Amino acid sequence: MFDAAVLQGKRILVTGGGTGLGKEMAVGFAAHGAHVYICGRRKEVLDLAVAEIRERSRGQADALIANVRDPDSIEAMMSAIWADGPLTGLVNNAGANFLAPTESLSPRGYEAIRSTVMDGSFYASVACGKRWIAAGLPGVIISNLVTWVWTGSAYVVPAAMAKAAVHAMTMSLAVEWGPKGIRVNAIAPGPFPTEGAWDKLNPLAETGVGATQADEVPLRRFGKMDELRNLLIFLMSDGCSYITGDTISIDGGHHLAAPSTFAGLAKLSPADWQRAREAIQASVRKEKETRSI
Numbered sequence: 560m561f562d563a564a565v566l567q568g569k570r571i572l573v574t575g576g577g578t579g580l581g582k583e584m585a586v587g588f589a590a591h592g593a594h595v596y597i598c599g600r601r602k603e604v605l606d607l608a609v610a611e612i613r614e615r616s617r618g619q620a621d622a623l624i625a626n627v628r629d630p631d632s633i634e635a636m637m638s639a640i641w642a643d644g645p646l647t648g649l650v651n652n653a654g655a656n657f658l659a660p661t662e663s664l665s666p667r668g669y670e671a672i673r674s675t676v677m678d679g680s681f682y683a684s685v686a687c688g689k690r691w692i693a694a695g696l697p698g699v700i701i702s703n704l705v706t707w708v709w710t711g712s713a714y715v716v717p718a719a720m721a722k723a724a725v726h727a728m729t730m731s732l733a734v735e736w737g738p739k740g741i742r743v744n745a746i747a748p749g750p751f752p753t754e755g756a757w758d759k760l761n762p763l764a765e766t767g768v769g770a771t772q773a774d775e776v777p778l779r780r781f782g783k784m785d786e787l788r789n790l791l792i793f794l795m796s797d798g799c800s801y802i803t804g805d806t807i808s809i810d811g812g813h814h815l816a817a818p819s820t821f822a823g824l825a826k827l828s829p830a831d832w833q834r835a836r837e838a839i840q841a842s843v844r845k846e847k848e849t850r851s852i
């Protein structure tokens with residue numbers, strides 16, 4: 560769809576690029592000439608991802624360990640990247656989420672999601688933005704949101720809130736940094752099944768409702784990674800340099816048909832919720848065993 564050199568000379572950081580959608584985007588950028596950086600908290604996962612991205616794209620990829628919830632960790636990562644040269648683009652993709660009845664959430668549970676999605680996107684955007692502004696360079700920021708920024712969603716309230724905050728950041732920074740040549744956009748995907756998301760959002764047969772199902776998507780299928788890559792390459796390229804401040808849905812029309820949330824989980828019993836929580840926490844334990852920070 561695109562010239563293979565459309566992103567030649569670009570240097571793009573994808574947060575949370577070691578797995579899922581972030582890794583797929585990174586493959587797309589690297590295959591079109593960009594030098595891609597990915598970050599996350601698990602060294603082994605990142606090392607495997609870099610090898611896979613290089614192999615699939617025949618392009619350039621490197622990984623850094625960083626925790627987007629920690630501004631010092633982000634600063635250290637940006638300093639290491641800038642030592643080799645400035646980034647030209649940032650994708651705020653790192654995310655955290657799990658299904659839970661909102662009244663069962665502890666402050667730490669809320670904070671884990673808010674700090675990853677909202678604070679992490681803000682810290683990373685400012686870390687890039689201040690460097691671009693100081694050097695008089697243009698830049699592109701794309702945040703990976705979700706259609707709940709328009710609909711909200713029951714049972715994932717902290718994630719819906721935090722993504723909506725980044726939607727507001729997108730519109731606000733597009734105006735503030737537009738005169739400096741920095742474009743700020745976002746995408747709002749519908750369901751693109753990944754292990755990370757489905758373990759936390761569809762842990763049981765009983766939790767399979769609208770948000771994670773294809774049957775009520777108007778296009779009657781899940782999203783494909785190629786489709787996601789195409790949108791990201793387009794937004795990151797110089798070919799759409801008049802687009803800023805927008806959040807673009809890529810969901811087969813899911814949110815317009817309304818079942819794109821977890822509203823259907825009102826049918827779950829307290830025992831079902833307990834089993835869902837145990838299944839989600841088993842997935843989190845497995846991931847934590849390999850965290851490097």
Ligand SMILES: CCCCC/C=C/C(=O)SCCNC(=O)CCNC(=O)[C@H](O)C(C)(C)COP(=O)(O)OP(=O)(O)OC[C@H]1O[C@@H](n2cnc3c(N)ncnc32)[C@H](O)[C@@H]1OP(=O)(O)O
Nearest residue numbers: 654655656657659665667668671749750755756770836839
């Ligand atoms: C249309 C389709 C839309 C799909 C949209 C997708 C959105 C996504 O973002 S999917 C991304 C999924 N991937 C991830 O979430 C990866 C990153 N996740 C994590 O790191 C963990 O899952 C985390 C969010 C739990 C954070 O880990 P950590 O900071 O290490 O937190 P703790 O394990 O210490 O837990 C903190 C706090 O949260 C409580 N908690 C955990 N799970 C549950 C649960 N299922 N229900 C209720 N509460 C939960 C946990 O108990 C801790 O609180 P305290 O007990 O008060 O200490």
Ligand SMILES: NC(=O)C1=CN([C@@H]2O[C@H](COP(=O)(O)OP(=O)(O)OC[C@H]3O[C@@H](n4cnc5c(N)ncnc54)[C@H](OP(=O)(O)O)[C@@H]3O)[C@@H](O)[C@H]2O)C=CC1
Nearest residue numbers: 575578579580599600601626627653654750751753755756
């Ligand atoms: N899959 C889908 O259908 C949809 C996904 N999205 C969004 O796409 C993004 C990716 O989701 P997906 O690929 O499905 O799920 P994954 O769980 O595979 O991706 C989440 C990534 O974020 C990283 N991450 C989490 N916390 C931190 C942290 N504190 N610091 C650094 N990195 C962190 C994780 O790595 P590590 O744990 O090693 O740190 C992981 O690589 C999320 O923002 C999600 O909201 C939006 C709509 C739909």
